[in-house]
Amino acid sequence: MADEKWSKETFENGYTSGKVIGEPETDNSEWEVRRLEQGKLGGDLEEFFTQGVAPLLSPDYRIVELGPGRGSWTRALFSVITQGEIHTIDLQDIRPWVGDLISKHPNRLFINQVNIGEKQYECLAENYFDGFFSFGVFCHMNLTAIEEFLITLRKKLKKKAICIAQYSDWEKGLKYCETSPGNQYNENAFNILFSKYKFEFEMLRARSPMEKLHILIKKRLQSKYPEPEISSNQCFWVRNDKKTMGKLLKNAGYRIIKIDMGFFKRDSVAIFEPR
Ligand SMILES: C[S@@+](CC[C@H](N)C(=O)[O-])C[C@H]1O[C@@H](n2cnc3c(N)ncnc32)[C@H](O)[C@@H]1O
Numbered sequence: 001m002a003d004e005k006w007s008k009e010t011f012e013n014g015y016t017s018g019k020v021i022g023e024p025e026t027d028n029s030e031w032e033v034r035r036l037e038q039g040k041l042g043g044d045l046e047e048f049f050t051q052g053v054a055p056l057l058s059p060d061y062r063i064v065e066l067g068p069g070r071g072s073w074t075r076a077l078f079s080v081i082t083q084g085e086i087h088t089i090d091l092q093d094i095r096p097w098v099g100d101l102i103s104k105h106p107n108r109l110f111i112n113q114v115n116i117g118e119k120q121y122e123c124l125a126e127n128y129f130d131g132f133f134s135f136g137v138f139c140h141m142n143l144t145a146i147e148e149f150l151i152t153l154r155k156k157l158k159k160k161a162i163c164i165a166q167y168s169d170w171e172k173g174l175k176y177c178e179t180s181p182g183n184q185y186n187e188n189a190f191n192i193l194f195s196k197y198k199f200e201f202e203m204l205r206a207r208s209p210m211e212k213l214h215i216l217i218k219k220r221l222q223s224k225y226p227e228p229e230i231s232s233n234q235c236f237w238v239r240n241d242k243k244t245m246g247k248l249l250k251n252a253g254y255r256i257i258k259i260d261m262g263f264f265k266r267d268s269v270a271i272f273e274p275r
Contacts, residue, residue: 039185042265067137150252
């Protein structure tokens, strides 16, 4: 499954979700990126931010953002964090992509590039942050890596800090990507998953315990499914769902406020706080 090396290579030119809130300022390409992202996710990015995220934040909060890429969500966060600080951590050097933010907020934006295998995040002060935000990152991290990251993050957060994180949800993703328009927007990505995880997807598709049993027996009789044709490091959508994420958050020492905010048809976004 996906890992940090894969992420570092795949996103080396920076990833953007477009201008996620407000009118685009430059040209139609910003709209186009946002329209495509919204189609992939099955939800409205601006609605998610203005109705879901913004009300949870205060202007003076200090926020950690994991994996900002080209800064789509960092720009949205600054529209609310008008007095506080945003500290970003990314495997890439994001400076060339967020020059506008560096100029606008020289004393309130702190950019940290981290190495593959980073464990301690010493660039972040302990017991300092009021919030954590991440979009498009946990879906590319192995579950053990998410758990380790969250355990370290906990030390950096104040008690009652608010955390918002998008993650991959195979159950939702499968449903969304089997019908239109989800399948049109996610065709390549999900074709890779469907071929690599045939058994897992058959199990998710099964409507009754009998059907599940039948698939298990078939698997047993065949002893195993044919080897996937693609290499494992190409598979980017980590197997996660609400139940697994719930367990992981509890193990890492968090209290779940909402396991899915419900804004997107493909992915889930959890709200949680340190226990
Ligand atoms: C798909 S992009 C998302 C960018 C942005 N958040 C968005 O939604 O438009 C993922 C970003 O997370 C970064 N990333 C992935 N895994 C990471 C890790 N373990 N630690 C730090 N950054 C990571 C990548 O370098 C990349 O910039």
